[in-house]
Each structure stands twice: as C-alpha cells, then as structure tokens.
Amino acid sequence: MDNTRINIQRLSMSILITLLLPLVLAVLVDYSLGWMPWTTIGASLVFIPLSTIVVTRATLSELDKVIRQVAPVEPESVATTPESVGMP
Secondary structure, eight states: OOOOOOOHHHHHHHHIIIIIHHHHHHHHHHHHHTOTTHHHHHHHHHHHHHHHHHHHHHHHHHHHHHHHHHSOOOOTTTSOOTTTTTOO
C-alpha cells in the first residue's frame, strides 16, 4: 500500500494567506492610521469566516485523498445488486 499523507503545507499556507496575513495587515493599518480597532473588526468579520471555509475545504479534500487510498470505491459492475444476493 502506498503512503498517502495529508499535505500540511497546503493547509498551513491556506490559513496563513486567508487569516493571519490579512489580520496582521489590518492591525498595522489600524496602528498607522489611528483607527484602532475599526479596521481590525472589519477584517475579522470578513476573513475569519472566509478562512474557515477555505481551510475546511482544503482539509476535507486532503481527507478525501486518504479515504480513497484506504477504502477505494467499488466499480458499479461489482456493486451488490438484489439479484446477486439472491433476492427476487
């Protein structure tokens, strides 16, 4: 059996790009323009849900790869039919 691993780098980059980087930039803008905390609040309202969606999708995609490796899908012709199990 081949080793299938979860790509941690993909997950880390997605959380870095969609959450940490925008929020750090928002805090820097707040401090530099003196708007504390309005830009941070606005960025949090946008980027926390966005990050949740992006990271969840990436995680489920990686998990799907592992599941396909561990338990491959049976072809339709081999799948159980009522006739093959003796049902009328």
